[in-house]
Amino acid sequence: MSIRMENTAIAVRDLDETIAFFEALGLEVAGRDEVSGQWAETAVGLDGNHAKIALLQTPGGQGSVELFEYIHPRAIETAPTQPHEIGMHSLAFSVPDLDAALAAVEPLGGHPLRGVADYEGVYRLTYLRGPSGILVMLAQDLRRNP
Incomplete structure:
Protein backbone atom coordinates (compact mmCIF):
# COMPACT_ATOMS: atom_id res chain seq x y z
CA MET A 1 0.00 0.00 0.00
CA PRO A 73 -20.82 23.76 16.23
CA ARG A 74 -19.10 26.28 18.47
CA ALA A 75 -15.47 25.47 19.13
CA ILE A 76 -14.70 23.98 22.54
CA GLU A 77 -11.92 25.69 24.45
CA THR A 78 -9.22 23.41 25.83
CA ALA A 79 -6.14 24.05 27.91
CA PRO A 80 -2.97 24.54 25.84
CA THR A 81 -1.04 21.29 25.32
CA GLN A 82 2.04 20.88 27.49
CA PRO A 83 5.22 19.37 26.00
CA HIS A 84 4.90 16.16 28.06
CA GLU A 85 1.19 15.45 27.41
CA ILE A 86 0.06 12.53 25.28
CA GLY A 87 -1.76 13.48 22.10
CA MET A 88 -1.27 16.10 19.40
CA HIS A 89 1.97 17.73 20.39
CA SER A 90 3.46 20.38 18.15
CA LEU A 91 4.26 21.54 14.66
CA ALA A 92 7.99 21.58 13.90
CA PHE A 93 9.68 23.76 11.31
CA SER A 94 13.26 24.13 10.14
CA VAL A 95 14.22 27.75 9.66
CA PRO A 96 17.41 29.18 8.15
CA ASP A 97 17.76 31.84 10.89
CA LEU A 98 16.12 31.16 14.24
CA ASP A 99 16.64 34.70 15.53
CA ALA A 100 14.94 36.18 12.43
CA ALA A 101 12.03 33.73 12.77
CA LEU A 102 11.55 34.66 16.42
CA ALA A 103 11.71 38.37 15.58
CA ALA A 104 9.02 37.86 12.91
CA VAL A 105 6.53 36.21 15.30
CA GLU A 106 7.33 38.23 18.43
CA PRO A 107 4.94 41.09 17.49
CA LEU A 108 2.25 38.41 16.99
CA GLY A 109 2.73 36.99 20.49
CA GLY A 110 5.25 34.24 19.67
CA HIS A 111 7.78 33.91 22.50
CA PRO A 112 10.00 30.96 23.46
CA LEU A 113 8.60 28.94 26.34
CA ARG A 114 11.97 29.04 28.07
CA GLY A 115 14.62 30.41 25.72
CA VAL A 116 16.70 29.03 22.88
CA ALA A 117 18.65 25.80 23.33
CA ASP A 118 21.77 24.55 21.60
CA TYR A 119 21.69 20.82 20.86
CA GLU A 120 25.33 19.71 20.73
CA GLY A 121 26.32 22.45 18.31
CA VAL A 122 24.09 20.86 15.64
CA TYR A 123 20.76 22.66 16.18
CA ARG A 124 19.52 25.82 17.83
CA LEU A 125 15.90 25.23 18.77
CA THR A 126 12.98 26.41 20.83
CA TYR A 127 9.33 25.76 21.50
CA LEU A 128 6.87 28.67 21.47
CA ARG A 129 3.12 29.22 21.64
CA GLY A 130 1.25 30.43 18.62
CA PRO A 131 -2.37 31.58 18.32
CA SER A 132 -4.97 29.34 20.01
CA GLY A 133 -2.18 27.87 22.15
CA ILE A 134 -0.59 25.97 19.24
CA LEU A 135 2.80 24.62 20.28
CA VAL A 136 5.43 25.31 17.58
CA MET A 137 9.02 24.06 17.51
CA LEU A 138 11.52 26.04 15.45
CA ALA A 139 14.99 24.66 14.70
CA GLN A 140 18.00 26.05 12.89
CA ASP A 141 20.40 23.40 11.54
CA LEU A 142 23.83 24.86 12.39
CA ARG A 143 25.52 22.51 9.93
CA ARG A 144 23.67 24.26 7.08
CA ASN A 145 22.97 27.68 8.57
CA PRO A 146 25.67 28.64 11.11
Missing part, protein backbone atom coordinates in the same frame (compact mmCIF):
# COMPACT_ATOMS: atom_id res chain seq x y z
CA SER A 2 1.25 3.47 -0.87
CA ILE A 3 0.60 6.31 1.56
CA ARG A 4 1.51 10.01 1.53
CA MET A 5 1.12 12.58 4.29
CA GLU A 6 -1.15 15.42 3.14
CA ASN A 7 -1.33 17.88 6.04
CA THR A 8 -1.87 18.44 9.74
CA ALA A 9 -5.19 20.05 10.67
CA ILE A 10 -5.73 22.33 13.66
CA ALA A 11 -8.90 24.01 14.96
CA VAL A 12 -8.21 27.65 15.89
CA ARG A 13 -10.05 30.54 17.56
CA ASP A 14 -9.25 33.14 14.90
CA LEU A 15 -8.33 32.04 11.39
CA ASP A 16 -6.93 35.39 10.24
CA GLU A 17 -4.76 35.80 13.35
CA THR A 18 -3.37 32.29 12.93
CA ILE A 19 -2.70 32.79 9.21
CA ALA A 20 -0.75 35.99 10.00
CA PHE A 21 1.39 34.11 12.54
CA PHE A 22 2.32 31.31 10.11
CA GLU A 23 2.85 33.76 7.24
CA ALA A 24 5.37 35.57 9.47
CA LEU A 25 7.27 32.26 9.66
CA GLY A 26 7.26 31.98 5.86
CA LEU A 27 4.28 29.72 5.15
CA GLU A 28 2.07 30.68 2.22
CA VAL A 29 -1.71 30.49 1.90
CA ALA A 30 -2.47 27.87 -0.75
CA GLY A 31 -6.24 28.26 -0.43
CA ARG A 32 -9.17 29.37 1.69
CA ASP A 33 -12.76 28.22 1.77
CA GLU A 34 -15.88 27.93 3.89
CA VAL A 35 -17.29 24.42 4.17
CA SER A 36 -20.67 23.11 5.25
CA GLY A 37 -23.38 20.70 4.16
CA GLN A 38 -23.92 16.97 4.22
CA TRP A 39 -20.50 16.08 2.82
CA ALA A 40 -18.74 18.16 5.51
CA GLU A 41 -20.88 16.62 8.26
CA THR A 42 -20.12 13.11 6.99
CA ALA A 43 -16.39 13.65 6.46
CA VAL A 44 -15.76 15.20 9.88
CA GLY A 45 -18.46 13.42 11.86
CA LEU A 46 -20.15 16.57 13.22
CA ASP A 47 -23.82 17.42 12.66
CA GLY A 48 -24.16 20.94 11.28
CA ASN A 49 -20.42 21.16 10.56
CA HIS A 50 -19.66 24.66 9.21
CA ALA A 51 -16.14 26.07 9.23
CA LYS A 52 -13.83 28.58 7.60
CA ILE A 53 -10.66 26.82 6.49
CA ALA A 54 -7.26 27.70 5.10
CA LEU A 55 -4.44 25.55 3.77
CA LEU A 56 -0.94 26.91 4.35
CA GLN A 57 2.19 25.47 2.76
CA THR A 58 5.90 25.78 3.24
CA PRO A 59 7.65 27.33 0.23
CA GLY A 60 7.91 24.57 -2.35
CA GLY A 61 4.86 22.81 -0.91
CA GLN A 62 6.68 19.97 0.88
CA GLY A 63 4.64 20.49 4.06
CA SER A 64 1.21 21.90 4.80
CA VAL A 65 -1.08 22.85 7.68
CA GLU A 66 -4.87 23.05 7.42
CA LEU A 67 -6.53 25.50 9.80
CA PHE A 68 -10.22 25.40 10.79
CA GLU A 69 -12.25 28.14 12.50
CA TYR A 70 -15.55 26.53 13.45
CA ILE A 71 -18.72 28.53 12.93
CA HIS A 72 -20.94 25.59 13.97
Whole structure:
Protein backbone atom coordinates (compact mmCIF):
# COMPACT_ATOMS: atom_id res chain seq x y z
CA MET A 1 0.00 0.00 0.00
CA SER A 2 1.25 3.47 -0.87
CA ILE A 3 0.60 6.31 1.56
CA ARG A 4 1.51 10.01 1.53
CA MET A 5 1.12 12.58 4.29
CA GLU A 6 -1.15 15.42 3.14
CA ASN A 7 -1.33 17.88 6.04
CA THR A 8 -1.87 18.44 9.74
CA ALA A 9 -5.19 20.05 10.67
CA ILE A 10 -5.73 22.33 13.66
CA ALA A 11 -8.90 24.01 14.96
CA VAL A 12 -8.21 27.65 15.89
CA ARG A 13 -10.05 30.54 17.56
CA ASP A 14 -9.25 33.14 14.90
CA LEU A 15 -8.33 32.04 11.39
CA ASP A 16 -6.93 35.39 10.24
CA GLU A 17 -4.76 35.80 13.35
CA THR A 18 -3.37 32.29 12.93
CA ILE A 19 -2.70 32.79 9.21
CA ALA A 20 -0.75 35.99 10.00
CA PHE A 21 1.39 34.11 12.54
CA PHE A 22 2.32 31.31 10.11
CA GLU A 23 2.85 33.76 7.24
CA ALA A 24 5.37 35.57 9.47
CA LEU A 25 7.27 32.26 9.66
CA GLY A 26 7.26 31.98 5.86
CA LEU A 27 4.28 29.72 5.15
CA GLU A 28 2.07 30.68 2.22
CA VAL A 29 -1.71 30.49 1.90
CA ALA A 30 -2.47 27.87 -0.75
CA GLY A 31 -6.24 28.26 -0.43
CA ARG A 32 -9.17 29.37 1.69
CA ASP A 33 -12.76 28.22 1.77
CA GLU A 34 -15.88 27.93 3.89
CA VAL A 35 -17.29 24.42 4.17
CA SER A 36 -20.67 23.11 5.25
CA GLY A 37 -23.38 20.70 4.16
CA GLN A 38 -23.92 16.97 4.22
CA TRP A 39 -20.50 16.08 2.82
CA ALA A 40 -18.74 18.16 5.51
CA GLU A 41 -20.88 16.62 8.26
CA THR A 42 -20.12 13.11 6.99
CA ALA A 43 -16.39 13.65 6.46
CA VAL A 44 -15.76 15.20 9.88
CA GLY A 45 -18.46 13.42 11.86
CA LEU A 46 -20.15 16.57 13.22
CA ASP A 47 -23.82 17.42 12.66
CA GLY A 48 -24.16 20.94 11.28
CA ASN A 49 -20.42 21.16 10.56
CA HIS A 50 -19.66 24.66 9.21
CA ALA A 51 -16.14 26.07 9.23
CA LYS A 52 -13.83 28.58 7.60
CA ILE A 53 -10.66 26.82 6.49
CA ALA A 54 -7.26 27.70 5.10
CA LEU A 55 -4.44 25.55 3.77
CA LEU A 56 -0.94 26.91 4.35
CA GLN A 57 2.19 25.47 2.76
CA THR A 58 5.90 25.78 3.24
CA PRO A 59 7.65 27.33 0.23
CA GLY A 60 7.91 24.57 -2.35
CA GLY A 61 4.86 22.81 -0.91
CA GLN A 62 6.68 19.97 0.88
CA GLY A 63 4.64 20.49 4.06
CA SER A 64 1.21 21.90 4.80
CA VAL A 65 -1.08 22.85 7.68
CA GLU A 66 -4.87 23.05 7.42
CA LEU A 67 -6.53 25.50 9.80
CA PHE A 68 -10.22 25.40 10.79
CA GLU A 69 -12.25 28.14 12.50
CA TYR A 70 -15.55 26.53 13.45
CA ILE A 71 -18.72 28.53 12.93
CA HIS A 72 -20.94 25.59 13.97
CA PRO A 73 -20.82 23.76 16.23
CA ARG A 74 -19.10 26.28 18.47
CA ALA A 75 -15.47 25.47 19.13
CA ILE A 76 -14.70 23.98 22.54
CA GLU A 77 -11.92 25.69 24.45
CA THR A 78 -9.22 23.41 25.83
CA ALA A 79 -6.14 24.05 27.91
CA PRO A 80 -2.97 24.54 25.84
CA THR A 81 -1.04 21.29 25.32
CA GLN A 82 2.04 20.88 27.49
CA PRO A 83 5.22 19.37 26.00
CA HIS A 84 4.90 16.16 28.06
CA GLU A 85 1.19 15.45 27.41
CA ILE A 86 0.06 12.53 25.28
CA GLY A 87 -1.76 13.48 22.10
CA MET A 88 -1.27 16.10 19.40
CA HIS A 89 1.97 17.73 20.39
CA SER A 90 3.46 20.38 18.15
CA LEU A 91 4.26 21.54 14.66
CA ALA A 92 7.99 21.58 13.90
CA PHE A 93 9.68 23.76 11.31
CA SER A 94 13.26 24.13 10.14
CA VAL A 95 14.22 27.75 9.66
CA PRO A 96 17.41 29.18 8.15
CA ASP A 97 17.76 31.84 10.89
CA LEU A 98 16.12 31.16 14.24
CA ASP A 99 16.64 34.70 15.53
CA ALA A 100 14.94 36.18 12.43
CA ALA A 101 12.03 33.73 12.77
CA LEU A 102 11.55 34.66 16.42
CA ALA A 103 11.71 38.37 15.58
CA ALA A 104 9.02 37.86 12.91
CA VAL A 105 6.53 36.21 15.30
CA GLU A 106 7.33 38.23 18.43
CA PRO A 107 4.94 41.09 17.49
CA LEU A 108 2.25 38.41 16.99
CA GLY A 109 2.73 36.99 20.49
CA GLY A 110 5.25 34.24 19.67
CA HIS A 111 7.78 33.91 22.50
CA PRO A 112 10.00 30.96 23.46
CA LEU A 113 8.60 28.94 26.34
CA ARG A 114 11.97 29.04 28.07
CA GLY A 115 14.62 30.41 25.72
CA VAL A 116 16.70 29.03 22.88
CA ALA A 117 18.65 25.80 23.33
CA ASP A 118 21.77 24.55 21.60
CA TYR A 119 21.69 20.82 20.86
CA GLU A 120 25.33 19.71 20.73
CA GLY A 121 26.32 22.45 18.31
CA VAL A 122 24.09 20.86 15.64
CA TYR A 123 20.76 22.66 16.18
CA ARG A 124 19.52 25.82 17.83
CA LEU A 125 15.90 25.23 18.77
CA THR A 126 12.98 26.41 20.83
CA TYR A 127 9.33 25.76 21.50
CA LEU A 128 6.87 28.67 21.47
CA ARG A 129 3.12 29.22 21.64
CA GLY A 130 1.25 30.43 18.62
CA PRO A 131 -2.37 31.58 18.32
CA SER A 132 -4.97 29.34 20.01
CA GLY A 133 -2.18 27.87 22.15
CA ILE A 134 -0.59 25.97 19.24
CA LEU A 135 2.80 24.62 20.28
CA VAL A 136 5.43 25.31 17.58
CA MET A 137 9.02 24.06 17.51
CA LEU A 138 11.52 26.04 15.45
CA ALA A 139 14.99 24.66 14.70
CA GLN A 140 18.00 26.05 12.89
CA ASP A 141 20.40 23.40 11.54
CA LEU A 142 23.83 24.86 12.39
CA ARG A 143 25.52 22.51 9.93
CA ARG A 144 23.67 24.26 7.08
CA ASN A 145 22.97 27.68 8.57
CA PRO A 146 25.67 28.64 11.11
